[in-house]
Amino acid sequence: MMSGSSISILARKQRMLVSVLLLLILLTIVISLGLGASSLSYKRLLPTLFGNGDIKEEFVLYSLRLPRILVTLLSGMALALSGAILQGITRNDLADPGVVGINSGAGFAIAIFFLYVPIDTGAFAYKLPVVGFAGAFLTAGIIYLFSYSKREGLQPVRLVLVGVGFSLALSGAMVVVISSADRIKVDFIAKWLAGNIWGTDWPFIWALLPWLIVLIPYAMFKASAMNLLALNESSAIGSGLVVNQERIVLLIVSVALAAAAVSVTGGIAFIGLMAPHIAKALVGTRHQMFVPVSILRGGWLLLLADTIGRSIADPSGVPAGIMIAFIGGPYFLYLLLRK
Template identity: 40%
Template structure:
């Protein structure tokens, strides 16, 4: 089948699936609403209590799951492109760890009575994730030699392990309230956010997605081997760093809001490549839709699997993502 037709088919299918899961997710919770009730409430005919549950709690959570899943997936796609390695993702390359330790230190040193703004956590996350990502690239770069994808992965894993050790040491000194806050955040959860978080995160993900899509041709060139890319006029190091910064900003902002959710940035791009190939004009939109669908589905599953209790979405993603990571690793080695 022609690549354009495959792209159209899968895009429509994923959009329909995302819309269906969105409705199912919206109807899931401690208070049960039928789908007719949901239509009535969304149309403005519900009680104040019903509208508050649907709009201020459930819909915020649904929209944020879509934004975070899409953002992490896009970021993972860019990491895999600039490293030309299927194992690359924000979690593997240290962005999750860097963003996590920056937000943890921000929470740790913030006075209990300090005025908190919605921008602080994303800003700290972007700084932390960016510094760690650039450090890993610097550690992996050797002048006159091509950037080894495997060296990049190994440095990312090693540095992430060291950062996690620092996090564990720091966490034992926290007060019980701050410990619970950081521990929940490190696992990953979308619950408890507001429309303010949506207003901060959605523009970052949307602008990042538009910019990346506009530069799809350059990303296609970077996906080639270095000799070919240079021959086509690509300034490889400069363009890698530029796209790295965009990917880190998107991923770190998502991590700041949803916590250290891993594997979405690994799984979604990998599946998208199998569905529509590596042409970024098709690859990026399908990756975005897959990431949104995967995280929204995982969050819904976390609400129903042990209902009426709830499992954090980071655990669900890890249960699915870890075996998939091992599969990709075995396939890569093979």
């Protein structure tokens, strides 16, 4: 049990970290706005932002740069929160929506939808998160059933192993599905698999934002329940918590966040693994403390990865998913060996 003074110190540290992360996000946004194939000088950013730019400058800022930046930032936040919830309810530090197969489930459903369902351009951006959620939820449900034992409850190690197995199986199934598809659609799915930020128009922001507006406050409301679930089965039950009900509801929240994010960013893994871990190392394991830090760190990590990726290679840059994998892959192996 933590003392009042310890909690007060951590709360001050959390506020400081939140302030630093907000500044880092703002700085990265400014840098990102001035990078890219279409030129927009830094000295013209503020005038253009306040409506004093020419047609070209306003097009670059409002149609190319700003939507991509906001989509990337929001998606990183959603993936980080999804991973934080998943690690808490499974008591497994290796749990991540990309690692345990949730992203693959969403991706497979989106691939089927994109390849075989007639696309209504106006509603496409709003349907994708729903389709991704359906695929991710079905996959998560199957993985949960395979990992759960009536005698021992949810088994964290089995969850990761089953999740990795489903992720590989769904990736293979996706290759089979797209093997006979139209070349243009296959190119899109390939970019999606690489984690290439593609939903860079304003409708994708409006499609993603409501999920975060609703689910971030709900997750913070459930922070105390997640603290109990992260301990052990008997402690959670002894405290009066309806364990299975809480775990399933929070699993649905985690799946919804991950599906909404990957539906517009592609198959990006490791954000949900790294951001919560780093936040816990800084402010402790209480969800009230580390979840806000994790959300901001996840948004900043993905934004930074995309900014670096699209500036180091021409013409289309390196996908953000690959940039994150360069960092997240070794980090995952480090955690695996340590645990």
